[in-house]
Amino acid sequence: MASEHPHPSADGAIRDAWIARADVLLTAARRYATPGAGRIHFPGEEGGYGHAVDGLEGFARTFLLAGFRIAGARGEGVDDLIAHYRRGVVSGVDPDAPDRWVRMDEHAQAKVEAASIALVLDLTRPWIWDHLDETTRGRVIDYLAPVVGDDTYPQTNWVWFRLVVQTFLRSVGGPWSADDIAADLARHDSFVREGGWLSDGDERSYDHYVGWALHVYPILWARMAGAADLAGDRTPVDVARLDAFLFDAFALVGGDGSPLIQGRSLIYRFAAAAPFWAGVIAEVPSHSPGRLRHAAERIVDHFAERGAPDADGILTMGWHGPWRALAQSYSGPGSPYWAVKGFLGLLLPADHPVWAAPAEPLPVEDGDAVRAIAAPGWIVSATATDGIVRVVNHGTDHAFPDARVADSPLYARIGYSTATAPFVDERGWLEPLEQSVALVDADGRATHRTAMTLLTARVQDDADGRVGVAASTWDAHVVEPAPMTHRHGSGLAGIVTRVGRLTVHSLVRGSAEVRIAVVDELEPEQDAAALRLRVGGWPLSGDELIGGTDDTGAWVFARGRSSGIRALDATAAPVLVSRADADPLGVRALVPTVEHAVVPGMPVVTLIDLAGGERIAPTVDVSLDDATATVVWPDGIRTVSRLTNSESPAPAARHHEVRSGTSHAIAKEQHA
Structure with missing residues (x-):
């Protein structure tokens, strides 16, 4: 099945199309933000973890997409986006704000969302963190600090949530533990299996988390401030594993762009595109930028052409349209926004060669x-x-x-x-x-x-x-x-x-x-x-x-x-x-x-x-x-x-x- 997508032109049209889709999601999200911008409450049935967690998820997960946009634009032309999410951070860590963030000692789901917040604060450091007042910076550190020494993290892809947060804390003078970081890296390595695959924990858990979590986080983490001191010589190994995994990841994408419909958290939909963008960022040796970008495009196109997001720019709990039973019992209206990992490529600026690379077909198209x-x-x-x-x-x-x-x-x-x-x-x-x-x-x-x-x-x-x-x-x-x-x-x-x-x-x-x-x-x-x-x-x-x-x-x-x-x-x-x-x-x-x-x-x-x-x-x-x-x-x-x-x-x-x-x-x- 030949690709129907034309080769990109040098005028940036391909990247502009990605930006336009991202901005549809971000514009819709801001409509549902609280007055202080600390939470985003999307419409829909309340999740199993409650209204406050839903609002935190809505903020943290769309903050990922905002972070990709801001960093990829080098802070230019995105002033409103910067101001909105900066205001949300201020409100989120204010203990007296009505839309403050749920703390980690109040609900474990905050540990997941804290990782997105820390990652984006690192990505957007010159435009958000550096412009926060000292009181707010201290509150952010206090909000994130409970991860240090916390041994209750599930021994799955969750180890990366503690790794990312502690790496950010270390970079801003907050508390951190070398022992925690060493333990979490060792735990990640215990998940490694043949052919670049990883199991999401000790169980036989092979699904999209292999790509959108266990391969993506090592690539992004290695680029955080100070991470090189912690990574030692492991980054080339992580890149080699991703390179090997991508051979199979390509083969699992359908000719219509559909990811394999298998495994939990399928409401994250086009997050399945994330490992292909991670391959571009990591400069994997075996796969061309054009082929990697094309795979990501086919996946995002698949959903965009079938109603995700919907006419209001909202990602519902479902696959194409809303279908609540596909979500886990705890999922809420903000949960589907982990899908924005599929826009990870927007981290790459307009002059990155991936945007001008000729598209190359998926294996099933060949x-x-x-x-x-x-x-x-x-x-x-x-x-x-x-x-x-x-x-x-x-x-x-x-x-x-x-x-x-x-x-x-x-x-x-x-x-x-x-x-x-x-x-x-x-x-x-x-x-x-x-x-x-x-x-x-x-x-x-x-x-x-x-x-x-x-x-x-x-x-x-x-x-x-x-x-x-x-x-x-x-x-x-x-x-x-x-x-x-x-x-x-x-x-x-x-x-x-x-x-x-x-x-x-x-x-x-x-x-x-x-x-x-x-x-x-x-x-x-x-x-x-x-x-x-x-x-x-x-x-x-x-x-x-x-x-x-x-x-x-x-x-x-x-x-x-x-x-x-x-x-x-x-x-x-x-x-x-x-x-x-x-x-x-x-x-x-x-x-x-x-x-x-x-x-x-x-x-x-x-x-x-x-x-x-x-x-x-x-x-x-x-x-x-x-x-x-x-x-x-x-x-x-x-x-x-x-x-x-x-x-x-x-x-x-x-x-x-x-x-x-x-x-x-x-x-x-x-x-x-």
């Missing part, structure tokens, strides 16, 4: 590709004709390896893409359906896979063709969840009952996945006849859906895309499952699924397809023989893949064929 990402256990398959990027997931669940909890729909599904969304309504947190393999009992309870063991994630490249191969095995368990006050993205805990063990292999090429599932064993008290094995395909949602079934499979068309599933077992039952208001992409969703009888040790083979246009899942021929799977793919390519490993028994020899077939039942659903 052609089809399949790649393995080792750390999260993903196979990525992108197709240029429809611009869809798909991820088959066998290693990420936002949990510890020994956890037995319900699956988080944001992390533990088998598939994610740039064209589909997981179900994150209440039922989606309780029941794996879309992109799952689950044992389902007579009461409709479905098993979960969290704490799966990653067996492999690799690309097989031989003379016949490339195919992605990934596999995992897990204890299939049902969960009776316990009540929870706040949800932060992890699966729900509760009373767990083990049902059995499942192993799944995925063979991926183009738009298709051949999924091989084996019920390795059942608990002695489980009756196989009372269970069914359900395989769920890609969900599609929209205002108008067309779905159908035939003898071996089911399919659905929506928004110019098709999702299909085909069983290779003639006794399987195709079922088209409907959900209302389950994801942010449409008012109704359909999931093509197939259900099988449960026969321990017998492999069940299914074809799952997601593509542009309206088509029924294509023909695929699959043969299983001892430890290998031979597949003849829709394009005629034949691949042979080894399946066995120490934890997965070899399937019995079988031959299967999936054919598109002739429909004998078609259902059309239209939302009134």
